[in-house]
Amino acid sequence: MADPSRNSEFERMARENERLHGAVEELSILNDIATAAGSTSSLDRVIELIVHKCIKHLKVEQATITLLDAKRDDAQFRTMIRGADTSHEIRPYRLDAELAGWMLKNQKPLIVNDLASDERFQMKDGDSSMVRSVLSAPLLLKGRIIGLLNLFNKRTGNFTDTDARLLGIVAAQSAQIIENARLATEEQSLKLMQEEMRLACKIQMDLLPREPPLVPRYDIAGTSIPAKLVGGDYYDFIRIDRRSIALCLGDVSGKGMPAALLMANLQATLRAQTAVCRSPKECLERSNELLYRSTDADKFATLFYGVLDTSADRFIYANAGHNYPLLLKIGCDPQRLDLAGLVLGCMEEFHYNEGAIDLGPGDILLVYSDGITESINADEDEYGEERLVALLRGQCGKRASEIIQTIVESVRAHAGGAAQSDDMTLLVIKRES
Template identity: 40%
Template sequence: MVDVKEEFTRMFGYTHAEAVGKHINDLLASASYQEESGRLSRSVIHGERVELDSRRRRKDGSLIDVSTLGAPVEHDGKQLGIYAIYRDITERKKAEEARIRSQEEARMARNIQINLLPKTGPGIPGYDLAGRNIPALNVGGDYFDFIRLDERRVAIGVGDVSGKGLAASLVMANLQATIRSLALFDADPKDCLERANRLLFRSTDARTFVSLFYGILDAERGTLRYANAGQGMPILFQANEKPGHLKLRGIALGVKEDARYEEEDIPIAVGDKILIYTDGISEAMNASMQEFGEGRLQTVVSESRTSTSLGRIEEILADVNAYIHDASRNDDMTVVLLKRLRSSR
């Protein structure tokens, strides 16, 4: 080296006198980087321009992440020497490593969440029950669950935690554990919501709330007994009638500690369908800021020629994605569809 700049001495810890006259690779390349640095030097000596992110050694022996630029110095077509520029990229590397860790943690969280949600329907004879969840981010706060209570009954839960991402997914996992625990005690829907509400209210801050539909399908009786804590009103499709709604809807969980809920027992006739969904479906917006809307949702289900509940759900999701097209999806989407196929008697 014939000269070094002040920034070089600051970065590597050598004084000007200590650096000048030394071979750059002997000074900066540790044993594990000697081959790489030698290869780069030879390339530059032969007239090539090289750029590389690597590591170089400071005077104290520590390694520093650097971006290296090496190029020949030419005059009148003759190469007179070479120059090298080193930039400290330590902070950039730290940011990249943090991003990679974050992505890996998000991937692991998503896998955990996927494993928490039902992979298939509960297989109740005479009924076709299916659900799908698609988070806006890697993980989300939407929830659905099928909890087998006994041979003839299954509990159905569909919920939406305020917010998105990892924080919402943690609340969702806690909610699922709470509901499953309460289901083991065979709690009625209204009792289940009231107990879950108290637990949520006491364990979260004022910004956290959950809308939740919880119902118990009795396949033998052909009924659905349900209660609703702020979740969008499920749509009931019956033969030869316009789509209607299940009527009950109370306050979301976590808003008021002593909230009370009502429950209703409704009959499900052969051919009836009940659609339960979160607002990420109906409120999905296109580039013109127009919502998909419940009307389109009803049309997709009513006009579908697909025979299975899962098939209809896939049609709904495909229609929503086609509607929003290039617009960003800002909310989780969850859909559960129940259809009665035949009488149990």
């Protein structure tokens, strides 16, 4: 006859062995995840490693990590690993809204061993045969759910409470590991963006004139002050011959490296066309056509372009969607050169009009970007053209560079400490005699 006490002891030992086996398995997967995560700071790679370890240790067919984006109403699905092979196929995967919604509401592990018959989760036709069972645990960080760790289709048997407990522990550790990787990835992305902006700034600064041209009987100056590290404003002086010089000021779309590259394209185009075109109108028409053909649909530029003929003291100009320049003649109020035209790069063919002014002694022409008039203060009050006109009235006795300095100081005083979203660029032409 069997000894009941011996059977009881065997059962106790079996339970203890099972408990110890579970503890070893628990320590093994946690150690594997910690070791693997310590080998990389890439968020995608960390997610991939965690998913692989879960597939291996918990013996399932599929696993996902779903990261929730707090800025969006729906879940952002980061990575899916299908199967436990070494190919680590990565592809997006969308859980049913009911499953994600349940986890967001309850924030605790969920076991569903017969998904097809569970009325809480309505599977799509294509999913019902693929996903048979689910074990899901929330990724919680300081009481806030940042995502889900999901296992699909246990290879043998059903998911158990022991599986749920183990996955809950793994999810708790993984949440902090994922957050650390996310922060590291964001920091790396920021460094790369800052380096790109630095390079773009260098490109932009190299494109701008180092000093204004020396033109007999004329005082010319220009400046561009980026609102951020790199903006889209551009100005240039292009010598045509001994008596003529082209002057332009524009604003290309975008910021950063795309703006710097578009600016380089615009400068090269304008300089090439200035050499062969006989008039501002023709130069803008040819430049517009070339930019349209060589850039994407979202790339464009405003531009004021004019040619100063010093032998005749005459300035001929055309405008491609840029702010109207201001002309100040001695004894008169500033007037706008309100010739309009389409921005460059939006339409392959556009016919621009030309305007012309005669410059007398003391006359001042001011060309500026919208960063001047659209500069705002803490009350979101714009500097505006009216203030600029009023300021320009008192600048007759000043040199071109002093006029620019006065305007910049006035705009900055108006803005106070308010951050500005656009560049400030100015070009002044003054006839001295």
